[in-house]
Amino acid sequence: MSGKVLLEKLSFPKKILFIFSLLIGICFWSNLALDINPWGTRWAYPLVFIYCLILLFDKSTEWKSYKWEFAGVLKWTIITMFLSFIPAYIDWNQSILLSLQASIKYTWILFIYFILRRWSICTSYIMKYIIILSIIWVIIEIGQQFTYPNYWFTGRPDEGYGIAERMGLYRFYIWGVDFVMIAFAYCVGLLAQRENKFSINLGTVV
Incomplete structure (x- = not known):
């Protein structure tokens, strides 16, 4: 920004505000107990x-x-x-x-x-937390495949319009998939910048 040095970390209050804003944005991964309206x-x-x-x-x-x-x-x-x-x-x-x-x-x-x-x-600082939120999203999404019919995170809690089974997987429609796609694209971009062909192929397979 006009030659200004970008920060690589935030003070504790700013960090809390930033992380809390992201969590509210994804309704704490559509947590049913918190019941946050997206x-x-x-x-x-x-x-x-x-x-x-x-x-x-x-x-x-x-x-x-x-x-x-x-x-x-x-x-x-x-x-x-x-x-x-x-x-x-x-x-x-x-x-x-x-x-x-x-x-x-x-x-x-x-x-x-x-x-x-x-x-x-800086972008890398923002992406660090988006990647963390995305990893948690993936863990929840995969984990609930094994705990269903018991689940705690879903973007569609209504029984009539709720969990759907498609292609052998339960779809919980957890909020935050946008961050997951951003994090995935960011990581693939980092791998593509490397000259190591194995890294590029790995990112493509994933």
């Missing part, structure tokens, strides 16, 4: 409040003046989501407050991008 968690309100405080009271101007195209996409995504209260009110007479609450619940996760840019954290 389509509108109540944790969105305090998290967005904390994010806004971090961004509003930031004294640095370097990260704000930096031009990054992806940030523009996220900004307009958030803005248009919040502006949706206008047609919702005009066409459906939906409460403005209800619309704003829904906008917060559906956009809170996007604020993490701006927080990470503010903290100037």
Whole structure:
């Protein structure tokens, strides 16, 4: 970012906020005991409040003046989501407050991008935790194949629209598969950068 050195670690409070945000984003791997709603968690309100405080009271101007195209996409995504209260009110007479609450619940996760840019954290640090979360996801997904009909993690707890058996495997639809694919692509990319053909072939087979 404009020649600024990227950090390879975060302070303990920042690390807790970052990890907690990721865990809420995947509903703690769709843990049934916690019963976190992926389509509108109540944790969105305090998290967005904390994010806004971090961004509003930031004294640095370097990260704000930096031009990054992806940030523009996220900004307009958030803005248009919040502006949706206008047609919702005009066409459906939906409460403005209800619309704003829904906008917060559906956009809170996007604020993490701006927080990470503010903290100037390097990609490898972020990926380290995404890989850890992904490994846990894989362990849960495979482990519950052997414990079914007893299970503790699923994105579809409803009996009528819940666990499905496809191609000999139980599908639990655990939240976090997006991170798994990102982690897989990242690791394959690292292997592809090596000149060792065995590493490249191994990544392809996996």
